[in-house]
Amino acid sequence: xxxxxxxxxxxxxxxxxxxxxxxxxxxxxxxxxxxxxxxxxxxxxxxxxxxxxxxxxxxxxxxxxxxxxxxxxxxxxxxxxxxxxxxxxxxxxxxxxxxxxxxxxxxxxxxxxxxxxxxxxxxxxxxxxxxxxxxxxxxxxxxxxxxxxxxxxxxxxxxxxxxxxxxxxxxxxxxxxxxxxxxxxxxxxxxxxxxxxxxxxxxxxxxxxxxxxxxxxxxxxxxxxxxxxxxxxxxxxxxxxxxxxxxxxxxxxxxxxxxxxxxxxxxxxxxxxxxxxxxxxxxxxxxxxxxxxxxxxxxxxxxxxxxxxxxxxxxxxxxxxxxxxxxxxxxxxxxxxxxxxxxxxxxxxxxxxxxxxxxxxxxxxxxxxxxxxxxxxxxxxxxxxxxxxxxxxxxxxxxxxxxxxxxxxxxxxxxxxxxxxxxxxxxxxxxxxxxxxxxxxxx
Amino acid sequence: xxxxxxxxxxxxxxxxxxxxxxxxxxxxxxxxxxxxxxxxxxxxxxxxxxxxxxxxxxxxxxxxxxxxxxxxxxxxxxxxxxxxxxxxxxxxxxxxxxxxxxxxxxxxxxxxxxxxxxxxxxxxxxxxxxxxxxxxxxxxxxxxxxxxxxxxxxxxxxxxxxxxxxxxxxxxxxxxxxxxxxxxxxxxxxxxxxxxxxxxxxxxxxxxxxxxxxxxxxxxxxxxxxxxxxxxxxxxxxxxxxxxxxxxxxxxxxxxxxxxxxxxxxxxxxxxxxxxxxxxxxxxxxxxxxxxxxxxxxxxxxxxxxxxxxxxxxxxxxxxxxxxxxxxxxxxxxxxxxxxxxxxxxxxxxxxxxxxxxxxxxxxxxxxxxxxxxxxxxxxxxxxxxxxxxxxxxxxxxxxxxxxxxxxxxxxxxxxxxxxxxxxxxxxxxxxxxxxxxxxxxxxxxxxxxxx
Numbered sequence: 073x074x075x076x077x078x079x080x081x082x083x084x085x086x087x088x089x090x091x092x093x094x095x096x097x098x099x100x101x102x103x104x105x106x107x108x109x110x111x112x113x114x115x116x117x118x119x120x121x122x123x124x125x126x127x128x129x130x131x132x133x134x135x136x137x138x139x140x141x142x143x144x145x146x147x148x149x150x151x152x153x154x155x156x157x158x159x160x161x162x163x164x165x166x167x168x169x170x171x172x173x174x175x176x177x178x179x180x181x182x183x184x185x186x187x188x189x190x191x192x193x194x195x196x197x198x199x200x201x202x203x204x205x206x207x208x209x210x211x212x213x214x215x216x217x218x219x220x221x222x223x224x225x226x227x228x229x230x231x232x233x234x235x236x237x238x239x240x241x242x243x244x245x246x247x248x249x250x251x252x253x254x255x256x257x258x259x260x261x262x263x264x265x266x267x268x269x270x271x272x273x274x275x276x277x278x279x280x281x282x283x284x285x286x287x288x289x290x291x292x293x294x295x296x297x298x299x300x301x302x303x304x305x306x307x308x309x310x311x312x313x314x315x316x317x318x319x320x321x322x323x324x325x326x327x328x329x330x331x332x333x334x335x336x337x338x339x340x341x342x343x344x345x346x347x348x349x350x351x352x353x354x355x356x357x358x359x360x361x362x363x364x365x366x367x368x369x370x371x372x373x374x375x376x377x378x379x380x381x382x383x384x385x386x387x388x389x390x391x392x393x394x395x396x397x398x399x400x401x402x403x404x405x406x407x408x409x410x411x412x413x414x415x416x417x418x419x420x421x422x423x424x425x426x427x428x429x430x431x432x433x434x435x436x437x438x439x440x441x442x443x444x445x446x447x448x449x450x451x452x453x454x455x456x457x458x459x460x461x462x463x464x465x466x467x468x469x470x471x472x473x474x475x476x477x478x479x480x481x482x483x484x485x486x487x488x489x490x491x492x493x494x495x496x497x498x499x500x501x502x503x504x505x506x507x508x509x510x511x512x513x514x515x
Numbered sequence: 516x517x518x519x520x521x522x523x524x525x526x527x528x529x530x531x532x533x534x535x536x537x538x539x540x541x542x543x544x545x546x547x548x549x550x551x552x553x554x555x556x557x558x559x560x561x562x563x564x565x566x567x568x569x570x571x572x573x574x575x576x577x578x579x580x581x582x583x584x585x586x587x588x589x590x591x592x593x594x595x596x597x598x599x600x601x602x603x604x605x606x607x608x609x610x611x612x613x614x615x616x617x618x619x620x621x622x623x624x625x626x627x628x629x630x631x632x633x634x635x636x637x638x639x640x641x642x643x644x645x646x647x648x649x650x651x652x653x654x655x656x657x658x659x660x661x662x663x664x665x666x667x668x669x670x671x672x673x674x675x676x677x678x679x680x681x682x683x684x685x686x687x688x689x690x691x692x693x694x695x696x697x698x699x700x701x702x703x704x705x706x707x708x709x710x711x712x713x714x715x716x717x718x719x720x721x722x723x724x725x726x727x728x729x730x731x732x733x734x735x736x737x738x739x740x741x742x743x744x745x746x747x748x749x750x751x752x753x754x755x756x757x758x759x760x761x762x763x764x765x766x767x768x769x770x771x772x773x774x775x776x777x778x779x780x781x782x783x784x785x786x787x788x789x790x791x792x793x794x795x796x797x798x799x800x801x802x803x804x805x806x807x808x809x810x811x812x813x814x815x816x817x818x819x820x821x822x823x824x825x826x827x828x829x830x831x832x833x834x835x836x837x838x839x840x841x842x843x844x845x846x847x848x849x850x851x852x853x854x855x856x857x858x859x860x861x862x863x864x865x866x867x868x869x870x871x872x873x874x875x876x877x878x879x880x881x882x883x884x885x886x887x888x889x890x891x892x893x894x895x896x897x898x899x900x901x902x903x904x905x906x907x908x909x910x911x912x913x914x915x916x917x918x919x920x921x922x923x924x925x926x927x928x929x930x931x932x933x934x935x936x937x938x939x940x941x942x943x944x945x946x947x948x949x950x951x952x953x954x955x956x957x958x959x960x961x962x963x964x965x966x967x
Contacts, residue, residue, distance in 0.1 A: 080605075101561055101585045104602030106610065111562020133621045133652035134531065134853075135538030139566035141903075153519055155906070156884070161531035162653045167625055177529030185525055197560055197622040198653070201591060228560030229586040229622060445578065446610065449727050464569050468578045474725040513725055 081105070085440040085447065088433045095426045097418075097441040100232065106444045108392070108465050109419045111228035113196050114140070115236020118482075119315050120192055120224065120243065121154060122146035122266045122291040123299070127188050130159040131175050131206060132196030136228075137161070145268045145482045149293050158182070162198070172204045179213045179221060190296045191221045192243060197228045220296075222246050233394070234314065234420045241319035244290065245326070248302055252327055257304040259285030260353060261329070263320055264312030265336075267292025268482065271489035275311070275336055278490065282350050282362040290316060303327040307353050309334045309345070311489075314395030314420055335397060336489040338405030339370050373491040377409065377498040383506050384498070385410035390457035392417045392443060392466055393480055396425025402461060402480070403432050409498055414455035417443045445469050459505050474513050476504035520884060520910070522891040532884035533903065535827055536853025538652035539660025541567040542689065543618035544581050546664035549713025551734035554612035555581040558599055558628065558647075559620025574921040575692075575719045575929045580729055582606050582615075586622060595628050600637055607643055610729060614737055617647040618664055624651035644737065646671040656854040657920075658755050658829050661689050665713065665760035668740050675768040677745030682708045683791065684746040684770060686761055688753035688777050688831055689920065690934060692720035692733075697932035698752070698778070704801050705792050710739045710746060720930050744768035750790060753777045753831030754858060776862070778934045779835025779942070781808060781842050787935075804936040811940055812843060815947045818967075819843040822950060827851045827886055827900035828919035830859040830879070836899055836918060837863055839939060841870045843946070848874070848895050851881035883907065897950060914949040918942065 083096035101107040113136055121128060121144045130137035137159030148154070160178050162171050179191065191213070195206040206223045213221040224243045226236055260279065265272045272292035279286045288294065288302035308320045308331035320331035332352065334345035343366040350362030389406045393399050396418050403413045413433055417440040418425075429439055438451045445465075452460065452475060460470040463481030470477040478500045480488060486496040540557055544567045547555035557564035564583040571579035582605075584590070584598040599617070606615055619630060630647040639645050648667030650660040665686065687698045695716040702709050717733020743749075743764055749772035751757035761772035778787035785805070788797055822845045826836050830852040837847050850863050859879040867875050876889060887907045898904045898915040902923040908915035922928045932938035951967060 100587055101583070102601075102605060103585045103598045104556075104582050104605030104609075105585070106580055106582050107561060107585070108565070109561055110565040111560045113560075114562045114565065129530075133538055134534050134536060134656070135540065135563070135566065135621075135652045137531070138534050138537040139570055141533070142906075156519060157531075157533050159531045159534070160529060161534065162621075164651070164653050167621070167651075167653050174529045181525075181527050181530040185521065186519075197586075197591075197620075198625045201622065201625045227591075228562040229591045230588055232561070445580065445727070446729065464572055465565075465578070468572055468576060469727055472578060472721070472723060472725075472727040474723075513723065 081447070084442060085438065088430050088435055088437040088439060094423060095439060095441055097421055097423055097426055098234070101442055106446070107442055108444065109442055110233045112231050112233065112236040112239060113194060113226040113228045115233035115315070116194060116224050116226040116240040116243070117236070118144060118266070119237055119240035120291060123190070123192075123294045123296070124148040124154045125151035125188070125295045126154060126190040126192055127158055127182050127186070128154060128192050128194065129178055129182070130194045130196060131171065131199050131204070132159065132162055132194070133198070134159060134161045136194070136196045143482060144266065145484065146266045146292055147268075147270050149273075150295055167198060167202055170202060170204055171199065172206070172209050175204065175206065175209050176213070179209070183213070183217050183219070187217070187219070189219050190247070191219065192224050193221065194224045194226050196226065200227045220247060232420060237315040238318050241316065241322065244299075244319055245322050247299060248323075249326065251300045252303050254301070254304040256306060257285070257287055257301070259287040259305055260307045260309050260349065261288045261290060261302050261305040262286055263290040263308050263310045263331070264316035265289065265292045265489070266312075269484050269487040271336070271487045271493065274487055274490040274492055278346055278365070279349070281365045282346060282354065283358050284349060284353050290319065303329070305329055307331065307349070309349055311336060312395060313397035314422070333397065335401040337398060337401035337493065339373050339408055339491065339494055340404055341401045342366075342490055342494070343370055369491040373494040376495040380498040380502045381410050383502055387411045387458040387505055388414045388456055390415035390448070390452050390455070390460045390475070392448060392460065392462040394419050394463070396421030396429065398480070400425060400428055400432060403429065405494070405497065409501070413437055414457055415440070415451050417441060417448075449473060459501055474510070476501070476507070478504055520887045520891065522888065524885070524888045524892070531882055533887070534853050534882050535851060535886075535903070536656035537570065538657060539650035539655055539663065540618050540620050540652060541570055542657030542660030543616075543648055543650045543664035544579070545571060545657075545689070545715065546661045546713055547616035547618070548579065548718050549715040549734055550614065550616065550668065550740065551736045552613040552730040553734065554606050554610055554615050556583070556602060556606065556615050556617045557581055557620060558584045558595055558617050558623045558630065559586055560622055561585045563620050570921065571719075573923045576926060577719050577721065578727070579719070582610070584623070591622060591626055594626060595623050596633050599633050603637055603639065603645055607640055612730065614644040614646065616664060616667065617645065618650045618660065619647070620650070621652040624649065644671070658689055658831070658854050661756050662759040665757070666763045669743065669760050669763045669767065672737065672740045673764055673768050674741040674744040677742050677768070679747065680708075680742055680745040682710050682742070682746045684743050684749035684764065685709050685711045686749065686751045686757035687711055687714070689756040689829060690777065691929040691932070692716040692718070693930045694932045694934045694938065697935045697938055701788065701801065701935050702791060704798050705788070705795060707791055707795070710743055711735065712740060712743060744770065746770050748772065750775060750787070752787065754862070755830040755854060755856065776838065777831045777835040779832070780839025780939050781805075781812070783835055783838055784935055784939065801936070808936040808940050808943070811943055815943060816844060818947050818950055819845050821846055822897060823848045823895040824897040824899055825849040825886060825890060825895045827883065827904060830854050830856060832919040834859070834862050834866070838866050839942060840899065841866060841872070843943065846872055846875075848876070848893065849886055849889050850875060850877045851886055852879050853882060855880040897946065899946070914953050916945045916949050
């Protein structure tokens with residue numbers, strides 16, 4: 073149906089062996105494109121939302137609060153507070169006369185009933201435009217109540233989703249900075265895992281297996297008290313690089329905590345991650361444990377996925393996810409499953425990640441940044457993809473095209489991280505690719 | 516799970532908790548998807564349209580297309596005119612719709628973008644159309660945004676010089692494609708020549724065909740929207756979603772309209788059928804459907820009688836569900852919508868008066884947190900509303916029947932009607948099943964009966 077691609081988009085799409093020029097990424101979307109991307113607020117909201125016992129008050133009209141009400145799929149082992157939606161639901165008169173007073177009242181109403189230790193206040197598009205001094209309101213509330221009331225500067229127009237990640241990380245630093253003076257503790261922080269389908273718990277179990285204590289988690293299954301210990305950690309392990317490298321860098325600068333990138337998707341990357349953490353934090357004993365554990369679990373995961381290999385080998389995969397780091401892992405994971413990646417794209421991948429992707433994929437693979445449905449359709453058809461891995465907006469598109477689908481975003485229902493995730497992923501890919509439903513699709 | 520919700524109710528004037536509404540733009544977007552070969556366009560930040568598409572996809576389980584002006588810092592200082600111009604050009608160049616339906620957002624409204632002026636100044640290809648509606652998120656709800664976008668189409672397109680076509684214009688309300696199909700089927704049985712506007716059937720329930728059509732074979736055509744001006748009369752189903760566009764059509768093209776409640780339940784369907792049929796009479800087939808509904812209502816009556824329930828969702832839908840639950844002999848106890856508007860309270864209280872229900876709480880601009888608190892202080896037998904009632908259902912162990920928008924956690928609902936006699940039968944079945952399943956689950960072993 074679409075034979076051409078917008079001229080402005082051409083530099084954001086390349087074929088791995090043909091185009092030498094680096095891909096155009098980390099730029100604003102073209103006006104008028106049906107982009108799959110979100111905004112600054114969205115980025116900030118998804119990063120902070122899993123903090124379970126915080127009040128997340130969205131300062132703006134109702135939409136921003138309603139679309140982010142309990143949608144993240146992050147699990148909690150304690151408070152379920154974060155699964156409610158709080159907002160100032162700004163009305164026309166607030167927009168005319170300013171919304172700061174309403175925000176102050178909203179915070180009062182929270183404090184009077186719940187007296188929480190931590191409130192995040194998200195400033196959305198119009199909070200800034202109408203001149204509400206959200207920072208002043210938060211400062212005043214902190215003074216009045218002695219709780220932390222932290223502003224999150226997230227007007228949607230002020231950048232893209234990655235900007236929002238940074239704003240969230242700044243808010244987290246505001247939370248942590250007063251607690252910098254702590255004795256160093258023997259343990260790590262896990263950054264950039266949001267405990268979707270309990271994935272943070274899986275990673276924490278691995279740390280327990282090799283004897284490395286986990287101090288804080290950012291932000292899957294996080295709570296106020298547990299977050300405050302973060303400055304004492306010896307190492308930050310960054311899982312979702314897109315959202316959390318910035319926080320890791322700031323924590324390194326402020327608290328002197330070194331950090332590593334670690335991916336827990338796929339056997340190869342999970343094994344590498346665990347061994348790396350053991351190397352950097354542990355005694356020879358920890359290293360031995362990590363060695364033994366990863367060998368045992370790799371074998372187990374390989375055995376568990378073996379039954380799927382016959383039905384998956386030779387199938388072609390398309391990947392369209394949020395960040396580049398996850399995309400890299402997925403390419404490797406598909407390879408472990410005997411599948412080839414024919415298309416890979418991200419919403420907000422970085423230049424260096426695209427460079428890695430370019431070297432990793434087979435010749436002829438299409439790589440694209442900030443793709444729209446028309447482009448995804450065109451290239452998935454051209455390349456004969458059998459399955460698309462993506463998020464909610466991509467699912468019905470894939471199905472309409474007669475292509476299988478696996479949600480690797482907020483709507484995943486089974487853990488896809490770690491060795492456990494390897495089997496779940498193989499099972500989900502298989503059930504979609506080899507569903508009997510496809511027998512009835514004509515065309 | 517909602518252990519947060521305290522039983523003691525405290526005054527809240529600034530804090531909205533667990534809303535029962537969304538913002539105008541998502542309604543405008545859904546309205547525009549009911550027009551053939553139309554690209555909805557959000558004039559605001561990129562996140563808005565991303566959220567709206569996700570939200571609609573989660574309800575309909577279908578792709579929902581829309582483009583965005585992708586506001587940047589610059590646009591929010593200097594105005595979004597340049598963004599919109601570039602967007603319109605790009606959209607026509609690559610996605611090739613026949614029409615672009617622009618809706619505004621809180622951001623573009625607050626900085627004062629003048630869409631009338633932008634569109635007048637724009638280079639639009641001769642055979643293409645751009646329309647707009649002002650839908651700031653800080654006014655009304657997704658329902659008013661829906662009404663506003665329909666009005667936008669009418670203001671731009673409905674032709675006051677259209678030759679009389681003897682047709683009836685029907686505004687089907689903010690309903691599912693399955694409901695629109697049912698409304699069209701009833702109108703077809705009545706043999707009534709109609710223009711249904713908008714029409715998301717065929718678009719948001721497009722059949723699987725191994726091809727992705729950005730513009731599926733559905734939607735009201737532009738020619739039909741123009742011809743609305745030549746219709747003999749108009750029927751608006753649902754005051755909140757359709758009153759405004761029907762009023763605008765009357766004002767612009769002198770097409771007299773009648774506003775009816777959404778045809779949910781017996782009486783509202785009767786008045787829709789009677790009004791639509793006019794002097795034409797009602798075919799036996801529809802009379803039979805009505806008879807079957809009545810039969811079901813009689814058969815299951817003991818299981819509905821005096822059962823209490825809470826109803827929540829969009830105003831026109833909630834009014835309809837309230838009417839039907841009263842017809843079934845139930846006692847609505849709490850009836851809320853998140854959409855602001857006194858008309859909701861008036862319409863609902865008129866229904867309650869008719870059935871001598873004096874102890875129900877009715878509230879517009881309400882939220883689900885206060886509904887939950889009321890329920891904690893006085894429980895009900897059944898919840899009837901959107902997926903957002905799920906948390907209350909779990910916390911209070913009350914069965915939930917899903918109806919309205921959004922339903923995010925079930926499949927198939929958008930294909931099935933709740934309007935018309937057949938829709939009422941489906942609703943009655945779902946509600947009876949929920950109540951009877953609960954009875955079976957809770958009853959003592961000796962009371963467990965194969966025959967009910």
